[in-house]
Amino acid sequence: MTPSLRRSRLAAAALLTLAALAVQAQPGTPVPAAPTSPAPIIEPAAPAVTTPAAAVQRAEKAQASALTAELFYEVLMGELTARTGDPGSGYALVLDAARRSRDGKLFQRAVEIALQARSGDAALAAARAWKETLPESREARRFELQILIALNRIGETAEPLRAELAATPQVERPFLMAVIARNYARATDKKLAASVVEQALADELKSPATGGAAWSTVGRLRLAAGDTSGALEAAQRGQEADPSSDGPAMLALELMDPGQPLAEPLVKRYLAGPKALPELRVAYARVLVEGRRYEDASAELAALTVARPELPEPWLLLGSLQTQARQDAAAESSLKRYIGLADTQRDAEARSRGQTQAFLLLAQLAERRKDFTGAEHWLGRIDSTEDLVGAQTRRAALLVRQGKLPQARELVRGLPERTADEKKQKFLAEVQLLRDAKQYQAAYDMLTEASTASPQDTDLIYDRAMVAEKLNRLDEMERLLRRLIELKPDNQNAYNALGYSLADRKVRLEEARTLIRKAVQLAPEDPFIADSLGWVEFRLGNIDEAMRILEAAYKRRPxxxxxxxxGEVLWAKGQRDRALSIWKEAHLVDADNETLQETLKRLRVKL
Incomplete structure (x- = not known):
């Protein structure tokens, strides 16, 4: 059993039973139906009893707990009255019987009747009567706590929460606190929720045994309240209390952002420890990928595959990054390693998704080396109906590579289109086939017709602009990209495409640099946007700055x-041997790359 699975099971056994009642109510507001049992974590209630026989059954169970005949009759009448449309009277009868018999099951039933009647105040009154009658009952306190949270009466939860913490065995408290964070995060007044929980956890925050988990709980509630600085402080204090605790590191991982530079060191410090969970290292790598820090992500995953070679997921992620970096031999090895280990994944859905991704990537690698039979083999192994569109689209692309455009278009047109999104994806896939086949006019005509029907669709506008450029309709391209910027001012691709086009044509270079710098601001880790910036600096005559930017971009993404x-910047600087070396390397990766071919032809270079 992995540590995370063991922890999730322990968390499921935590003794707190805060309800997952998805209602944001005020005192007196009806609430959803209650669960029939408060332990370990409250689940939604089953429907109310609907037959007289069931009501009698409940009453017989009550009689089995040594109720008098009078109380037995009272319980029976309460159940029947609740069933026949008078839950208020039924509730009163059952609650009275509970008080007189001091029977916890009857108190619980009174709470359930009130909640099924969507009366939060009555449910709270029953839970509190239960607690007063049976002060040692943890179930009573749990129900009281869950109802108070559901009613957003957060200020009243401090005392029962402290009592629940005190009654929870020390070993289970870290997992209990994870449940606390999840449930209190639903409160309307999130700042108050964070404050109340912090007060209730005062002793836990000071304890070395629970400090890491307790500060993580406080930090998550601060984060839910929008207090990122407070959340970071909580993560720092949690790690100081317990460097091996995974909670502060997980919180810091959520906080990782260019605007929070102090979050990542907490993650790294945890991962350097001997008890670091491999799942957290994988999560860190994913965050690095999202930030386009591909080299750093690859380094983390490579280290993990060495330390824990039996884990499948790191191999898949590493193979994906190696494919993207065009490290084809290494990528193929990693992906095949994943396929060999995939059956050890317990989550069937994750296993199916992972295998599909691996087969698609292996097909892509085969296609790069023009092994179309091999590519078809890997695509043929995809048996998930959900991934049919992706597999068939790749098959269509293979047909285009073999000069079979009509067959490719027919294959895409035959795909299902059950939703509007599927219809759009089919359309864009067919447009891409035409672009791959250099049938730019046909692609442009399709995009123009679709844009007329959906003039605000930014995907169509961008694709139409890119095809217009291929047709040398540069004014149209610029008009479309400026329209896209107007509709979506945070679209970095629009700024980058327009700026690069100007730079490549050596026109309005200052404007080009301004546009590309805006794109860099929106996506600072994107190596292709950095490439555009380096190119415009070269066009402006800033060769050293251009080389610095392009060196970094090529290192990040070759x-x-x-x-x-x-290579062209190095050639201009007189470093021709190094320029030739980089061009040869690029030629091995993709000899058909249009930019590379045009550069070599213009400079009259033969490799």
């Missing part, structure tokens, strides 16, 4: 187009 630009 793409043939970036290599073509870097």
């Amino acid at each position: 793409d043939p187009e970036i290599g073509a630009h870097l």
